[in-house]
Amino acid sequence: MSYFVLVPLIIFLVAMTVISLVRGIVAFLKTTEADLKSDPANGATDMQILQNKMMFNRIKYQGMAVIAVAVLMAVSR
Secondary structure: OOHHHHHHHHHHHHHHHHHHHHHHHHHHHHOOHHHHHOOHHHOOOHHHHHHHHHHHHHHHHHHHHHHHHHHHHHHOO
């Protein structure tokens, strides 16, 4: 019974992990040399903030996927 809930949940979390990874990489590639050489006292640029947000989301979804797989393994025994 729990397989019908956990397997789609795992697929969703893996997809969200990949989407967050790709969006973070795209934001990284859009970062210009001028952004990298800017004064840190001015704060982070919009692309740097987006990079951080997407990488945090990736870690969050990846962790939730690992937990869901662990639960699936525990209930399958």
